[in-house]
Amino acid sequence: MFVVCQLTAFHLVVAVAHLPSHRVTCHHAADIGKPCHLRRLIPRGRITNTYAYGYVSRLLSRRRGTTAEPRVADNTVGTAHGGGTMSAQDVDSDADADAETDGGGQMPKPHTVRLELVDEPGQLLAALQPIAENGGNLLSIFHERGNLTPRGHIPVEVDLECPPDRFEGIVEALREAGVNVIRAGAEHFGEEVTLILVGDLVDSDLSDTLHRVEASADATVKDLSLSAPDGTQESSSARLRLAARAGKADEALTVVRDIAAEKDLHVIEPLTEDAA
Amino acid sequence: MTLRLAVLGAGAVGGSVLDLAGEYGHEVVAFADSSSSVTDHAGLDPAVVHDRKEREGVVGDDAPEALFDADYDVLVEATPTTLGDAEPGFSHVERALADDKHVVLANKGPVAERYAELRALEAESEGRVQFEATVGGAIPVLSTISDLGAEHVTAARGVLNGTANFILSRMAAEGLDYEHVLAEAQDLGVAEADPTFDVDGIDAALKFVILANVLSDGDAEYRLDDADVEGIRNVPGTALDLAAEDGRTVRLIGEATADGVRVAPRLVPQGAALAVTGTQNIVQLETEHAGQLNVSGRGAGGPETATAVLSDVSRLE
Numbered sequence: 001m002f003v004v005c006q007l008t009a010f011h012l013v014v015a016v017a018h019l020p021s022h023r024v025t026c027h028h029a030a031d032i033g034k035p036c037h038l039r040r041l042i043p044r045g046r047i048t049n050t051y052a053y054g055y056v057s058r059l060l061s062r063r064r065g066t067t068a069e070p071r072v073a074d075n076t077v078g079t080a081h082g083g084g085t086m087s088a089q090d091v092d093s094d095a096d097a098d099a100e101t102d103g104g105g106q107m108p109k110p111h112t113v114r115l116e117l118v119d120e121p122g123q124l125l126a127a128l129q130p131i132a133e134n135g136g137n138l139l140s141i142f143h144e145r146g147n148l149t150p151r152g153h154i155p156v157e158v159d160l161e162c163p164p165d166r167f168e169g170i171v172e173a174l175r176e177a178g179v180n181v182i183r184a185g186a187e188h189f190g191e192e193v194t195l196i197l198v199g200d201l202v203d204s205d206l207s208d209t210l211h212r213v214e215a216s217a218d219a220t221v222k223d224l225s226l227s228a229p230d231g232t233q234e235s236s237s238a239r240l241r242l243a244a245r246a247g248k249a250d251e252a253l254t255v256v257r258d259i260a261a262e263k264d265l266h267v268i269e270p271l272t273e274d275a276a
Numbered sequence: 277m278t279l280r281l282a283v284l285g286a287g288a289v290g291g292s293v294l295d296l297a298g299e300y301g302h303e304v305v306a307f308a309d310s311s312s313s314v315t316d317h318a319g320l321d322p323a324v325v326h327d328r329k330e331r332e333g334v335v336g337d338d339a340p341e342a343l344f345d346a347d348y349d350v351l352v353e354a355t356p357t358t359l360g361d362a363e364p365g366f367s368h369v370e371r372a373l374a375d376d377k378h379v380v381l382a383n384k385g386p387v388a389e390r391y392a393e394l395r396a397l398e399a400e401s402e403g404r405v406q407f408e409a410t411v412g413g414a415i416p417v418l419s420t421i422s423d424l425g426a427e428h429v430t431a432a433r434g435v436l437n438g439t440a441n442f443i444l445s446r447m448a449a450e451g452l453d454y455e456h457v458l459a460e461a462q463d464l465g466v467a468e469a470d471p472t473f474d475v476d477g478i479d480a481a482l483k484f485v486i487l488a489n490v491l492s493d494g495d496a497e498y499r500l501d502d503a504d505v506e507g508i509r510n511v512p513g514t515a516l517d518l519a520a521e522d523g524r525t526v527r528l529i530g531e532a533t534a535d536g537v538r539v540a541p542r543l544v545p546q547g548a549a550l551a552v553t554g555t556q557n558i559v560q561l562e563t564e565h566a567g568q569l570n571v572s573g574r575g576a577g578g579p580e581t582a583t584a585v586l587s588d589v590s591r592l593e
């Protein structure tokens with residue numbers, strides 16, 4: 001079950017539905033850049049709190065310059081916590097301010113924080129607010145309801161992105177807000193690679209491509225964005241953000257290259273960050 | 277010292293060399309196109325030569341080979357770049373060196389496809405070979421490397437094809453597809469009627485092969501065949517959209533590194549030095565002791581390229 005926002009490129013979604021990854025953003029090419037069409041799909045287990053989902057969507061759509069409110073389809077899954085404890089407007093203005101300051105200074109880096117939440121409504125939102133307020137962009141939330149810590153709390157893993165010099169501030173703000181932070185640190189996958197795959201992604205089974213990348217490259221697909229043209233001859237593209245263990249990014253790229261060659265896809269590889 | 281030039285090739289580059297030589301203190305004494313040549317040891321009058329070429333399609337009454345009989349110091353080779361045996365450019369260079377004349381190349385063929393042979397011929401001659409214009413038009417790439425010392429430059433990367441860069445940056449900025457922007461570039465004269473060389477990455481690859489030859493300093497020889505080349509025809513608008521959404525863009529990036537020569541569309545951050553726009557070119561040199569050095573500017577055009585040719589001529593004084 002997924003949260004799907006009126007996807008017209010439905011076949012593309014089906015192709016990636018089994019992705020064991022964190023967040024999937026799906027665009028329909030004809031709609032890119034237009035408000036109100038940020039399409040999103042969240043695989044099961046990632047976010048089970050619909051309020052949190054709305055919140056994250058807002059942050060993400062802000063970040064991507066989309067002004068539209070993400071529309072959540074009726075088949076929204078997950079156990080919704082009662083009570084919207086926070087108004088979306090508050091969230092937006094915070095996110096806005098942060099988005100603007102993101103540009104300057106250091107490049108954002110991925111970080112993971114592991115939190116323990118009391119199983120009460122509104123807890124997750126309360127935990128996310130200090131992150132947004134202190135310049136963090138939420139990437140994904142893994143909220144394992146039903147899996148309790150020895151102390152009877154719910155473990156939540158939050159992947160976020162922020163300039164390195166802001167990370168301490170975020171952790172501090174979380175603690176000040178009374179959130180129990182059990183582990184905080186740079187992304188356990190030390191290196192990130194962003195690349196674009198071009199070609200007939202659906203016919204070449206994107207889902208299989210991603211599975212194989214994850215299986216053979218010792219890498220995780222952190223983020224996937226699809227852009228599928230509508231009624232034109234143009235090829236589809238998928239932007240992948242891979243997290244690889246430190247020093248293994250090149251290996252991950254080689255794996256992608258090989259799989260792409262086999263499936264007649266093109267890879268637009270990144271130029272190493274320090275070179276650009 | 278005034279050097280006497282024999283200019284082979286009467287196109288955009290050769291024609292501009294004829295026009296600008298005087299400003300650089302040199303004179304053109306012989307000039308040839310594919311079917312004719314003209315020699316005047318008192319110095320050719322550019323206006324007269326251009327006028328005849330325009331009206332009659334020839335530059336003079338003599339055969340092209342007669343150019344080599346002129347009393348000249350430097351052969352400027354500005355005939356079309358050819359692949360493989362790099363002919364007839366290579367034979368032109370060979371002939372001038374055999375006569376102990378200097379050679380300045382705008383033609384990329386001989387330095388990209390037959391570098392070692394060319395250097396061997398140069399070693400036997402009193403003449404020297406210069407080829408700044410073959411890499412990045414007006415941008416002083418090779419002279420910068422020569423100043424730094426090729427052994428201190430560990431890699432070169434960058435954007436060295438204005439046509440491909442124009443197309444990619446227009447596609448990204450306007451959200452237009454490849455065919456549309458290509459047609460626009462052809463209307464503007466930025467792309468040729470047959471854009472293959474540019475959009476398939478061959479032109480950029482030749483330049484990075486030349487860079488690799490210069491950087492390897494005799495240790496290894498590179499040819500176009502050794503380069504891993506991918507052009508921009510497979511970059512759809514959807515890819516540029518996804519790149520932009522993530523603060524990146526796509527550029528046709530060439531690399532000459534210890535691993536060899538590679539040209540391919542690559543993701544680069546939007547604000548990065550290598551993300552030049554329009555027909556702008558840039559080369560980034562990785563140095564052993566001085567970090568990165570970027571040189572950018574106009575990589576093509578008749579007067580631009582002639583400027584590089586004439587700087588080379590002045591180095592031979």
Ligand SMILES: NC(=O)c1ccc[n+]([C@@H]2O[C@H](COP(=O)([O-])OP(=O)(O)OC[C@H]3O[C@@H](n4cnc5c(N)ncnc54)[C@H](OP(=O)(O)O)[C@@H]3O)[C@@H](O)[C@H]2O)c1
Binds near residue numbers: 288576
């Ligand atoms: N244009 C640039 O921005 C640029 C930049 C860097 C390097 N280059 C290189 O510089 C060279 C010249 O470029 P261009 O733009 O000036 O080319 P172009 O405008 O096409 O002119 C080529 C000229 O070469 C002549 N030619 C052809 N075959 C010949 C032969 N066998 N003997 C004598 N002349 C011959 C042609 O004669 P006809 O007039 O009779 O046809 C024409 O005048 C090329 O190798 C190119 O790759 C150009």
